[in-house]
Structures are given as C-alpha cells and as structure tokens.
Amino acid sequence: MTHPLELGSNLVADKLVEKFRECLESEVAEGFLTLLLDLMAAVLFFNARYRENIKRFDACYVFRTADDSMVVTAIFRHDRLEVWPHRRKDAQPNIIITFQNPKALRNLLLAPKADILGSMLRQEVRLEGNLNYLYKLAYMARRLQLIATRAV
Amino acid sequence: MASVASPAVTLSDIQLVDYTLETLGSLGELRTQCLRARAQVCIERAKYVTEYLRDFSVPEESAELRRARAMHYFLSNKAPLFFDDSLLAGTTTSKPFGAPVYPELTGLTIWPELDTMSTREKNPQRISPEDAEELNLRIFPYWMERNVLETTRTRCHNPPSMRLFERIVFFLAGKAGAVSHTVPCYRLGLEKGLNAIMAEAAAREAAVRGKGTLSAEEARQAEFWQAVRIALQGIVNYAGNLSRKAAELAEQEANPARKANFVRMAEVCSRVPANPASSFREALNAIWILHIAVHAENINMAVSPGRLDQILYPYYRRDIDSGSLAVQEALELLGCLWLKLNDNTNLVPETAEELFGGAGTVPAVTVGGVDENGQDAVNDLTYLMLRVTELLKTRDPSLNARYHYQVNPREYRDRVAEVVANTKAVPAFYNDVAAIATLENQGIPTRHARDYSVIGCVELSASGRSYDSSSSILFNLPAVLELTLYNGKRPVTGEEQIGPQTGDPASFRSFEDFWKAFTGQLGWLIEQAIELNECLGRTHQECLPTPLLSGLFEGPMDAGRDLIFGGALYNSSGATHIGFADTVDSISAIEKAVFLERKYTLPQIIEALGKDFAGAEELHAYLLYRTPKYGTDDPVAVKNSRNLVAFLYETYQRHVNYRGGRYRPAYWTMTNHAGQGKLAGALPNGRKAGRVFASGITPVSQAAADLAGCLLGVASLDALQIPGGEAFNLKYPAIQDQDDLKRFSQAIEAYFQCGGIQIQFNIMSYEMLLDAKAHPENYPELLVRVSGYSAYFKDLNDAMKEEIITRTAYDLRTGSAVAFPERAKSMLPGN
Numbered sequence: 001m002t003h004p005l006e007l008g009s010n011l012v013a014d015k016l017v018e019k020f021r022e023c024l025e026s027e028v029a030e031g032f033l034t035l036l037l038d039l040m041a042a043v044l045f046f047n048a049r050y051r052e053n054i055k056r057f058d059a060c061y062v063f064r065t066a067d068d069s070m071v072v073t074a075i076f077r078h079d080r081l082e083v084w085p086h087r088r089k090d091a092q093p094n095i096i097i098t099f100q101n102p103k104a105l106r107n108l109l110l111a112p113k114a115d116i117l118g119s120m121l122r123q124e125v126r127l128e129g130n131l132n133y134l135y136k137l138a139y140m141a142r143r144l145q146l147i148a149t150r151a152v
Numbered sequence: 153m154a155s156v157a158s159p160a161v162t163l164s165d166i167q168l169v170d171y172t173l174e175t176l177g178s179l180g181e182l183r184t185q186c187l188r189a190r191a192q193v194c195i196e197r198a199k200y201v202t203e204y205l206r207d208f209s210v211p212e213e214s215a216e217l218r219r220a221r222a223m224h225y226f227l228s229n230k231a232p233l234f235f236d237d238s239l240l241a242g243t244t245t246s247k248p249f250g251a252p253v254y255p256e257l258t259g260l261t262i263w264p265e266l267d268t269m270s271t272r273e274k275n276p277q278r279i280s281p282e283d284a285e286e287l288n289l290r291i292f293p294y295w296m297e298r299n300v301l302e303t304t305r306t307r308c309h310n311p312p313s314m315r316l317f318e319r320i321v322f323f324l325a326g327k328a329g330a331v332s333h334t335v336p337c338y339r340l341g342l343e344k345g346l347n348a349i350m351a352e353a354a355a356r357e358a359a360v361r362g363k364g365t366l367s368a369e370e371a372r373q374a375e376f377w378q379a380v381r382i383a384l385q386g387i388v389n390y391a392g393n394l395s396r397k398a399a400e401l402a403e404q405e406a407n408p409a410r411k412a413n414f415v416r417m418a419e420v421c422s423r424v425p426a427n428p429a430s431s432f433r434e435a436l437n438a439i440w441i442l443h444i445a446v447h448a449e450n451i452n453m454a455v456s457p458g459r460l461d462q463i464l465y466p467y468y469r470r471d472i473d474s475g476s477l478a479v480q481e482a483l484e485l486l487g488c489l490w491l492k493l494n495d496n497t498n499l500v501p502e503t504a505e506e507l508f509g510g511a512g513t514v515p516a517v518t519v520g521g522v523d524e525n526g527q528d529a530v531n532d533l534t535y536l537m538l539r540v541t542e543l544l545k546t547r548d549p550s551l552n553a554r555y556h557y558q559v560n561p562r563e564y565r566d567r568v569a570e571v572v573a574n575t576k577a578v579p580a581f582y583n584d585v586a587a588i589a590t591l592e593n594q595g596i597p598t599r600h601a602r603d604y605s606v607i608g609c610v611e612l613s614a615s616g617r618s619y620d621s622s623s624s625i626l627f628n629l630p631a632v633l634e635l636t637l638y639n640g641k642r643p644v645t646g647e648e649q650i651g652p653q654t655g656d657p658a659s660f661r662s663f664e665d666f667w668k669a670f671t672g673q674l675g676w677l678i679e680q681a682i683e684l685n686e687c688l689g690r691t692h693q694e695c696l697p698t699p700l701l702s703g704l705f706e707g708p709m710d711a712g713r714d715l716i717f718g719g720a721l722y723n724s725s726g727a728t729h730i731g732f733a734d735t736v737d738s739i740s741a742i743e744k745a746v747f748l749e750r751k752y753t754l755p756q757i758i759e760a761l762g763k764d765f766a767g768a769e770e771l772h773a774y775l776l777y778r779t780p781k782y783g784t785d786d787p788v789a790v791k792n793s794r795n796l797v798a799f800l801y802e803t804y805q806r807h808v809n810y811r812g813g814r815y816r817p818a819y820w821t822m823t824n825h826a827g828q829g830k831l832a833g834a835l836p837n838g839r840k841a842g843r844v845f846a847s848g849i850t851p852v853s854q855a856a857a858d859l860a861g862c863l864l865g866v867a868s869l870d871a872l873q874i875p876g877g878e879a880f881n882l883k884y885p886a887i888q889d890q891d892d893l894k895r896f897s898q899a900i901e902a903y904f905q906c907g908g909i910q911i912q913f914n915i916m917s918y919e920m921l922l923d924a925k926a927h928p929e930n931y932p933e934l935l936v937r938v939s940g941y942s943a944y945f946k947d948l949n950d951a952m953k954e955e956i957i958t959r960t961a962y963d964l965r966t967g968s969a970v971a972f973p974e975r976a977k978s979m980l981p982g983n
Contacts, residue, residue: 117503132296138264
C-alpha cells in the first residue's frame, strides 16, 4: 500500500509519521514543534504534491519561548525546509512566534483546530511580523495532520 | 403635534393584511430557500481581481486606474447566474448563498481552515477542494505581502499602535477589514443612468487633459474621472451579460411564467443601470445590480441602500398611477429585493465565529421620517416595506424606521410598533428630531441632515453625501478601566506595561484623582487607535481607491477626487465603544464605595477583582446591589454617564481624519461586548470575570428595575455628543393586545421626547429564550436584535445567547422589571 504521505519505504519518515501520530493523540506537547517541522521537511522532500505549497516560497520563521529556553529557526528556500534548534545569526524572520509553552504552540497550529485568533486572544502566543506567514504555515501543518491521520 | 397622513399615503389599508406569503407569488418559496441555504465560500471575485493585478496590470499605472481596471475585469467576467424564481436579476456571488473572499483585506485569515471550514461545528462555510487549492496555491500567496495590514505594517514601520491592535483586547481597527459602512447614492444611478455618469466623467477628463500641461492635481483628477468611467463600464457589462443570459434561458424555458420572467429580466437588464430607470421594476433591479457592483469593490459589510421608500417612490407612484403596476406586484418585487439582500454573508474564520458570530452583512434600509424640507416623508412604499419585513422576517435587510414625533402621523408610529410586535425584533426606531440635530451639529446642512439614513447597525449618515467609515474603531472601554486600576497594565496581558503609569490606585486621595488617571489612560488609548486608523487610511489611499463607489456618490465627480481622498461632500470616521454601561457602573461604584461612603479602599476592591470576588462575598454584594447604576435616576450614575460621553466626544472631535472629517464617537457593539467580555477580568460594578458586557448603550442586564427610569437614564445622555449613533436594546416579554401596543408606542414617544436617538426591541420572554437556547431545533427562524443588527438566535454563540436572555425584560403594564428566572441566575453577569 502506498504511504499516505507518499514517502515510499523511507524508514526515517515512517518513524516520524508514527511519532507525529502519537504526539497528536497524546496530551504531551513537548517536542511537538521539532517533530512537526522535521516531518514537514521530510514530506516536502518526498511528496511533490505537498511540495507545491512552497514553490517560490522563501520565508523564515523563528519560534521561541519568552525566556529563550527554546528557539527554533525554520527556513523555506529552494523548495525545501531547513530547521535549526537555535536562532540563526543570518535569519531575517518574516515572523517571530513567541509561545508560553509547547501546548500553546500546538493549539496555535493544530489541535483541535488551528486557532490562531484564539491563541492570540488568550495571550498564549505573541506574534511579531507578518501574520500571513503564520496562516500559511498553519494551513500546511493542518494538511500534514490530515494526511498523516488519513483524513484526506 | 403630529400632522395628518401625508398625501403620499393612498393605501386604504396601511397594514396590507390582504397580502400574505400565500398570495404573493413565489415569495413564500423563495423565503424558504433563503432560510434553508447553507453558506458557501465564493472565490470568483478573489480569482478575477488577483488574476488581473498579478498577470495583466501595469505597475506604472496609478492605484486608482489599476483598481478600476481590476473591477472592470471582474465585473465583465462575473458569471450571470439565475438560481431561482426571483423577479430580480443578479447575484452577489457565484453561489446561492455565498461568502466572498476579499484577500486584500482579511481574507487570508481563513487560510489555516481551508481543509476544515466546510465541516466546522458552528456556521460552517463550505468550500470545494478545487477552490481551496486555488486560494492556497494561486490567490493567497500573491497577497501575503500586499494586504492592507501588511502594507500598513511596512509603510508605518510596525508602529506600537499596530502591535496594540494585534493584542485584540484594547481596540479593533475596522480598516484592516473594510471601509464599506456607507450609504451610496443609488438615486444618481437611477435618475441619470451609468452611461450619463460615464459621459460626464469623460467630458470632465477631456476638459482637463485638453489644457495640455497638467498640474499634479489636474493629472490626478483626470485619472480619477478616467477610473470612474472604466469601473462603471464594468457594471454595464455585467448587466449586459445578465440580459443575454436571461434571454438565452427564456428561449430554453418551457414553463410560461418562468419564460415571461426571464424575458422581463432580459429587457430590464438591457436598459438599466446603463440608462435611467423608467419603471419601478427597472429601478429595483438597477439598485440591486448597483449593490452587487459596490461589493465587487468594497467588502460586504454594512453597505447600506439607504432610504429606499424615498428613492423608489417616484417610480412606484408613476407606475401605480398609470396602471402598469399593482400593489401585489410591488410587494413581490420588494420581497425579492429583501431576499436578494440575504444572498451573501461574511467570510468568517472559526474563532471569530465563536466569539463574534451570527451577524449578517447588515445592509441597512431606512424608511419614514421627514424629507429635505422637513415635511412628512411617509408614503405608500413605506408601508409596503414594513409589510414585506413583517412577512419575511429575515435577518437582512436591517430595517430602520425614522420617526419625527412633530411631523409623522401617529398611525405610522403605531404601524411600525405593530411590525416590531409581530416580527418580535424589527425594525429599529430612530428619533428624527434628535438625529437631525446631531448631524446638524456635525456641520451637515439642514436639508442634508434631514435626508439621513442609517448605516449598518445604527450609524447616522447624510445619505450618499457623507463618507463616514463608521466602523473605523471598536474601542474597549473596560480595558481602560483595568489599565487605570493596574497602573497601565491589564490582567489579560500580564506584566507588560501597556499604558502610561497613571499612579498606584492606593495613592488616589479623591475621586478626581481616579478620574484623572482614568481619562489619562483613555486619552492615551484613543490616540493609539486614531494613529493606527490614520495609518490604515493612508494605506487605503495607496492601494484601495474606490472609483466605482465614487461614481455613485455626491461630491467626488465635482471634486475630481476619490472618496478615499476626501471627495465626498462630508467626511467622518466612526469610533464605537464596547462596555459603556459596565464602565460607567464601575466608575460609579468606585466613587461611592471608596470616596463617598469610604466603605472600602481601592486596593481592597482591586484585590477582590483579582480573585473574582472569591472570599469577598460581602464586598461583591455591596458593589452589585448598593452602588449607583446607569439606567436609574441615581445622580452619581447620571453624572458619570454624562461625563464619560462628554469626554469621549470632546476627545474624538479634536481629531481630523485623513479625509478631512472629524471622528465621531458611537455606542453600538455588534457581538463584541460578548467577545471582549470573555477576555476581561472582574469589574468594580460586580460583574464577574469572563462575563459578557452590556450591549451598545444599554444599561447592564438587571441593573435598572424601572422602565421609566431606564428610558430617562439613556435619554438623558446628550444626543449631540453621540454623532456616530447608539444601539439601545429593550426587551418586553409580550405585547398581548391593543392596549399593550398603545403603551409600547407611547413609551417610544416619551423616550424620543426626552432626547433618545434610537431604540430597538426583542419582544420575547425569559422562558421563551431559555427554551430556544435549550432546543434550537424548535426555533429555526427566531430573529433577535443583537446590538444594531438582527441575527437568527440559533446562530449566536452561547455567550451572546445568554446576554440576550439576561437583558432586563419590562412588563409594559406595570413598568417594572420582570423577575428573572431563578433557575437561570447563573447566567447573570454578577453571578
């Protein structure tokens, strides 16, 4: 059977999908962001249809906790996604997403819905920059979730 | 003294009881279809406008011309669709009930939900996978750096006021999502026809260009007239396409009645709006096509057709007198327009739906009142429109009945009251005496002030002459109260210093100290909101000129200047206020508890607020039941309500907007009082954390026990200081007989004579509303008045439902508040 993410028999990707599903089903939000971005990068690499989302899309996202105990930089360029577990010095972020805790970030992007406005209203996240980049990322994350859970 | 009925009233029965949905052709079936329709996202406009700007536009051209060409391109390509047996041709979107996407404004907020919005629990909006993909891959990416918010952020270097707006809990900036909120001058389109307006534009342009070397201003004027011509030609093209399609469908149609209707529509659209309307039917269809076209350029929020009983009357009278029109057909045509005005809805992301949902597009229609000469303007069409409203009971249009107690006949007033009683919610009543004086005080000449219409919810506007952008700022007053109590911080935004440090409340030695701190925070936050509105306004000038709407307005054509650049005869920006009554009551509670009776200290109250009154039950009960309440004759409450209104008026009026008009404060809240209430902590009036605020300018639910006191309390506010309009909600459990109806009418009259501007009603009991909340399936069409507009009760979120349930209901016979049901007391804001 063809993998829903069209990842073929790539074992690393399979493992990522499995962990992502577990993450979606559990209350534990730790590691969610890294997992999401790693899986997104893998699917973008292997799945041409999903890769359509980032054609000619150059963008930089910085995710951080208020105390900078966790910082992640995600850069889309050349039809690929690259992820670093720190703020890259050369990063010129289109948007900086500061979140209270991993659960707040998961609420922002995925479960049970991509509730950006709600997250802002509850002051769980602070956004600096162009919100449209977050809308796009939330769409891609949500689609990834639907594909991974075979909802589409 | 009320005058006798106007000679324009010739109906033998102003109630028109012989006309019902059963006797009015296909109106009953059309209404059923309208109420059953489920919203679908329509990408047609977004697709064509994006396509034009991305692929065909010339970047070197001015924004005015590019925008005009984009409108021309869209309208010329817009599909001519006929979904039902309506007598009017044209549809706002490509769906029977469509939510159009405006990506240049807030359309991109639905991006995360493209895969889920079709199936969401509350008010789903369906979208096909193909359309979702079109938005995701081809339309939204184009606008990522170009929508109003991002353009403004770049232009203004992400000012602090924008960052404050993005926190959502201080103020909302309407221009991020719209200007709209206006009354176009459709009369121009009917009387002149678009061909004549385009010819006028061409002549003006040629005259200026003929000068040879042009000044910058002349070049801009020439471009403006050229743009008007291009945009209006798009409307003519759309009407032509409708005509050809109707003729084609007539050829194919076997049913004689439908065939005849298609033939008529083909004839009508071949003439109007290109040419002056020559019949009532042509005038109605022309208005509908113009309304569609305005939405091609301006988002579908509160674009209001205005005084339709006045605009359409000459055509109606001529056709009736010549025998070419019967009252029955006029009612059917009007009914079709009413239903057509329901053919579109706002595109709303899920959280916004949960927090602020249930609203229609609020195209306000205004009837009655006086004419430009101050004479009774009520005519036969006024009564036909009331009858249609009474029969259809649809969310839109939002019908507003003007009443001049010195000029209009009592039978008109009583008929409007009867329609309110029968629909249980509409129309809203407006006091001509107060409203006209208020507009005159804003510098509007008397003749034009008398010709005012209502925009959207409740805003007053010199019809087709004043560009009011009445929803520019939605300002959260309790946020200011919290900033005062926490020295520039709000609990919901944590330790961040938001406002200026106006002092530790423990240091306030007098009420004057508190008031000074409060007005310091208030003035500062107003400055922020205005600064952002000005930034957004400049962005609109840079990116979103309105040549199409400008061609349908008084002023721009003579001035050679787009509305967005101040081309209208009059200009203003509106700022409405959320949580007025809760704020006034909180101020009064502080004055009495801390400074008059010295029963509690401010730190004690603030500590109790932080704990949502847990462990401070005595203090809570005192604040809730023993402090002055707005809507009563308590002198402290009266003083503070008047002072707050005066301060807001003076502060806003000092500011002149980017179009040369003044800022006008208003008091209507749509559903924002529920949404913002959810995000606010406990308040000194005894309201607990997370509870809804009172709506509009209405006293807090259950705070004013006496009807007369409540009416006087609201009416005592200076109408001249409320130029943006107000929404005053009142609830009666029932109007059971003619005596009740008389009391109902007389209460309105008394309120108006005391100076009240506006009043609207829900005629429903606590029990009925509680049952409707518990069993929505039994009340699928229950229409309620929210805060300036109507909604189906089932569509509202729970907080909003509870706010409507808990509004004080008054017994018309005793004038006292009806006891609130014990079993539902947990819904009350203080419980």
